[in-house]
Amino acid sequence: MKTRAPLILLLIGVMLFCSSLAFAADGHATLPQNLAIYWIIPFVCMLLSIAIAPLTIPHFWEKHFGKVSVFWALAFLIPCTFAFGPSVALHEFLHAILTDYMPFIILLFSLFTVAGGVRLKGSMVGTPLVNTGILTVGTILASWMGTTGAAMLLIRPILRANAHRRYRVHSVVFFIFLVANIGGSLSPLGDPPLFLGFLKGVSFFWTTTHLFTKTLLASVILLALFFIVDSILYAREGKPVPPQSDQSTEKFGLDGKINLLLLACIVIAVLGSGVLKLGTWVAIHGIHIEGQNILRDLFLLAIAALSWKLTDPHSRVLNDFTWGPILEVAKLFFGIFLSMIPAIAILRAGSNGALASVIDMVTRDGQPVNYMYFWLAGSLSSFLDNAPTYLVFFNTAGGDPIHLMNEWQGTLAAISAGAVFMGANTYIGNAPNFMVRSIAEEQGVPMPSFFGYMLWSGGILLPLFALITWIFFI
Numbered sequence: 001m002k003t004r005a006p007l008i009l010l011l012i013g014v015m016l017f018c019s020s021l022a023f024a025a026d027g028h029a030t031l032p033q034n035l036a037i038y039w040i041i042p043f044v045c046m047l048l049s050i051a052i053a054p055l056t057i058p059h060f061w062e063k064h065f066g067k068v069s070v071f072w073a074l075a076f077l078i079p080c081t082f083a084f085g086p087s088v089a090l091h092e093f094l095h096a097i098l099t100d101y102m103p104f105i106i107l108l109f110s111l112f113t114v115a116g117g118v119r120l121k122g123s124m125v126g127t128p129l130v131n132t133g134i135l136t137v138g139t140i141l142a143s144w145m146g147t148t149g150a151a152m153l154l155i156r157p158i159l160r161a162n163a164h165r166r167y168r169v170h171s172v173v174f175f176i177f178l179v180a181n182i183g184g185s186l187s188p189l190g191d192p193p194l195f196l197g198f199l200k201g202v203s204f205f206w207t208t209t210h211l212f213t214k215t216l217l218a219s220v221i222l223l224a225l226f227f228i229v230d231s232i233l234y235a236r237e238g239k240p241v242p243p244q245s246d247q248s249t250e251k252f253g254l255d256g257k258i259n260l261l262l263l264a265c266i267v268i269a270v271l272g273s274g275v276l277k278l279g280t281w282v283a284i285h286g287i288h289i290e291g292q293n294i295l296r297d298l299f300l301l302a303i304a305a306l307s308w309k310l311t312d313p314h315s316r317v318l319n320d321f322t323w324g325p326i327l328e329v330a331k332l333f334f335g336i337f338l339s340m341i342p343a344i345a346i347l348r349a350g351s352n353g354a355l356a357s358v359i360d361m362v363t364r365d366g367q368p369v370n371y372m373y374f375w376l377a378g379s380l381s382s383f384l385d386n387a388p389t390y391l392v393f394f395n396t397a398g399g400d401p402i403h404l405m406n407e408w409q410g411t412l413a414a415i416s417a418g419a420v421f422m423g424a425n426t427y428i429g430n431a432p433n434f435m436v437r438s439i440a441e442e443q444g445v446p447m448p449s450f451f452g453y454m455l456w457s458g459g460i461l462l463p464l465f466a467l468i469t470w471i472f473f474i
Contacts, residue, residue, distance in 0.1 A: 030088060030091060030092065030345075031080075031084065031088060031092060031341070031342065031345045032084070033345075033349040033352045033353055034349075034352070034353070034354075035342055035345055035346050035349070035353065035354060036354060037346065037354040037355075039076070039342035039343075039346070040342055040343045040346070041075075042072045042073075042075035042076040042339040043072075043076070043336075043339040043340050043342070043343050045072055045075070045339075046069070046072040046335050046336055046339045047336075047383065047428070047450075049065075049068050049072065050332065050427070050428070050450050051449065051450030051451050052450075053065070053068065054449060054450075055449050065328070065331060065332065066331035066332075068335070069331050069332050069334050069335030069336075070334065070335060071335075072335045072338075072339045073334060073335045073338035073339055075339065076338060076339050076341060076342060077089055077092075077093060077338065080092065080342075087285075090285055091285055091286055091287070092341050093338065094284055094285050094287045095287050096337050096338055096340075096341055097337075097338075098284065098287050098289060099287060099289070100337055100385070101333065101334065101337045101338075102297070103293065103296075103297060104333065104337070104431065105329075105330050105333070106297045106300050106301060107148070107266075107270070107300060108148060108326065108329060108431055108435065109300075109301075109304060109326055109330075110266055110300040110301065110303050110304040110307075111146070111148045111149050111152050111263075111266060112152055112325070112326045112435065113304040113307050113308060114152075114259045114262045114263050114266065114303060114304065114307040115149060115152030115153045115259065115263065116152065116156075116316060116319060116321040117256040117258075117259040117262075117307050117308075117310075117311035117315065117316060117319075117321075118153055118254060118255070118256045118257075118259045118260060118263075118319075119156075119254070119255040119256055119315050119316075119318060119319040120157045120160075120252075120253075120254060120255075121251065121252060121253045121254065121255055122251055122252035122253065123242065124157065124160070124161040125161060125164075125241060125242060126158070126161035126162035126163075126164070126165055126171070127234065127239075128227050128230040128231040128234050129227075130161060131158065131161065131162065131171055131226070131230055132223055132226060132227045132230070134154055134157060134158045134161070135158075135174060135175060135178050135179065135223060135226060136223060137154070138150050138151070138153075138154045138175070138178065138179030138183060139178045139179055139182070139183035139219050139223075140183065141153070141154075141179075141183070142178075142179055142180075142182075142183030142184040142190055143183060143184055143185065143186035143187045143189065143190040143208075144186075144187060144189055144190070144267075145189065145263060145264075145267055146184065146189055146190060146191070146267065146270075147179065147180050147181060147183065147184035147190060147191055147430060147431070147432055148180075148431050148432040148435075149263055149266065149267070150179050150180075150183065150184075151175070151176075151179050151180045151432035151435070151436050152432065152435070153263070154175075154179060155172075155175065155179075155436050155439050155440070156319055156320060156321075156439070156443075158171060158172075158175060159172075159320075159439070159440060159443045159445065160320075163242070163443070163444075164240055164241070164242040164243065165234075165237060165240060166233075166237050166240075167233040167234075167236075167237065168440075168445045169445060169446065169447060169448065170226070170229055170230065170233065171226075171230065172436065172437070172440045172445055172447060173448070173453070173456050174222060174225075174226040175436060176424060176432075176433050176436055176437070177222055177424045177457070177460070177461065178219060178222055178223070180423075180424070180430055180432040180433050180436055181420065181421065181423045181424035181429070181430050181433070182215060182218050182219060182222070182420065182421050182424060183215075183219065184420060185207060185211045185214075185215045185416070185417065185420040185421065186207055186208045186211060186212065186215055187204065187205070187207060187208055188202075188204060188207070188271075188274075189267055189270070189271060190207075190420070191386070191419075191420045191423070191430070192386065192387040192431075193381070193386050193387050193389070193390030193391075193416065193419040193420060194207050194390075194416060194419075194420065195270070195274060195387075196387050196390055196391055196394075197390065197394065197401075197412075197416065198274060199274050200391075200394065200399070200401055201401030201402070202401050202404070202405060202412070203405065206405055206412075207416055210409060210412070210413045210416075211413060211416060211417055211420075213472075214413070214417055214468055214472055215417075217467075217468065217471070218421065218464060218468060221464055221467075222460075222464070225460070255312070255315045255318075255319075256311045256312070256315055258307075258310050258311070259307055259310075259311060262303050262306060262307050265299075265303055266300060266303055269296050269299045269300055269303070270296065272292070272296070273292045273293055273295070273296035276292045277290070277292060278290060278291030278292045278295070279291060281294055282294065320442075320443060322442065324438065324442055325435050325438035325439045325442060326435070328434075328438050329431075329434055329435050329438065332434065333434075336428060337385075340384060340385065343384055344384060344385065344388050347359075347380065347384070347388070347389065347392050348388070348392055350392070350395075350396060358376060359376075359392075359396060361376065362376060362393065362396060362397075363396075368397060368408060368410075368411040370410045370411050370413075370414040370473040370474075371414070371469050371473040371474050373393055373397070373411055373414040373415050373418065373473075374414035374415075374417060374418040374465075374468075374469060374473050375418065375465075375469070376393070376418070377389060377390065377393045377414070377415045377418035377419050377422075378417075378418030378419065378421060378422030378425070378465070379418075379422065379425075381418065381419045381420075381422050381423055381429060382422050382423065382425035382426045382429045383426060383428065383429070386419045386420070386423050386429065386430065387419075389419060390415060390416070390419040393415045393418075393419075394412075394415060397411050397412070397415065410472075410473065413472070413473075414472075414473050417468070417472075421461075421465065421468075422461075422465065424457060424461055425454065425457045425458075425461060426450070426453065426454060426457070427450055427453055437453075
């Protein structure tokens with residue numbers, strides 16, 4: 001696929017690098033803590049572009065969304081260069097690309113490639129019982145192979161099972177709710193915020209025990225609601241069956257079984273990078289990249305290459321595998337990660353930043369307000385990267401894992417559940433959401449717009465989260 005984006009990115013890096021050599025002062029300054037709220041305008045515009053442009057200018061968006069993403073990234077970087085100096089702009093650019101964006105894309109790429117090599121042979125008919133079964137299995141798997149891994153493994157089977165159905169959107173929406181988000185709340189392997197908590201000293205099985213009832217309640221309610229909705233729509237369609245020509249004569253089984261082993265290797269690589277400490281191997285303009293992270297990313301790329309080499313190409317064709325979804329995610333999240341820099345910086349400033357009034361809402365008379373931790377960590381995770389958002393509130397609550405796991409266990413549970421559960425509120429709330437949507441659209445499912453999806457999540461998830469708040473956090 002031809003694109004000018006790589007050239008544009010290279011030019012950005014070269015310009016900032018040359019500018020820093022010419023003008024930067026000693027040291028590697030970062031954005032100030034008193035950053036004004038208007039610096040988040042490019043990020044807001046990036047989100048509005050994703051939400052509005054596909055509806056109002058669909059042909060332009062389809063051809064040029066990568067350029068729009070780069071534009072909003074530059075809308076932050078260029079003013080940042082003039083306001084705070086080239087050194088600051090270069091530092092923030094490199095930090096976002098090297099420590100956040102590249103590991104994010106490499107992990108998604110490897111999971112996308114490997115999971116796309118697993119094909120469920122035979123024909124499954126998308127009845128309410130079968131669809132609920134797939135969602136249940138995916139919800140269980142998500143905590144142990146990651147929400148992204150489980151989502152990439154099962155999204156194509158559920159789409160194929162329902163290809164003959166008239167109503168399919170609800171299946172994908174509930175898939176995002178359960179498999180791509182809520183299901184990943186029971187271990188550090190499930191979702192990045194919990195993995196960061198593990199690295200900070202939270203016990204591996206702490207979330208398994210302390211979020212179990214909350215996850216079980218949310219999952220059972222959503223699965224039951226899905227079964228009811230799917231049953232009503234299935235009956236309204238006349239309980240259709242696939243055309244005879246679409247029914248497979250293959251026996252049930254799995255193609256590309258080697259990819260299941262490779263998926264396990266990905267999980268081990270990610271977990272190992274958090275446990276193994278090799279120190280800084282590379283330092284670029286004040287950005288320290290540790291050895292275990294370099295090895296992890298190289299290992300993930302090697303796994304993806306092995307998957308591509310060892311999987312029968314015909315099997316990928318039958319699995320409807322294309323590179324379109326991962327390319328779309330890579331382009332859009334480039335703009336999101338860079339334009340999001342000031343929003344994360346303001347949030348990290350805590351009581352010293354422009355969002356001090358928001359951060360201060362989680363404490364009353366020196367005691368944590370758990371329901372506010374749940375809703376604020378969740379609401380911000382719906383639009384920002386949920387991993388740094390988790391860390392902000394983790395540190396706001398004191399940052400001592402022993403204290404949080406014991407005396408303030410309700411607070412840690414609220415932060416953890418909010419960061420994971422509410423990633424389902426928007427398409428950008430968690431890594432697999434957008435990819436699932438992209439794969440579904442590629443398969444002909446007319447997915448809701450950005451705001452259309454929020455109507456689904458608002459109508460279904462917000463009352464559920466209110467119930468969870470009332471039972472567990474008040």
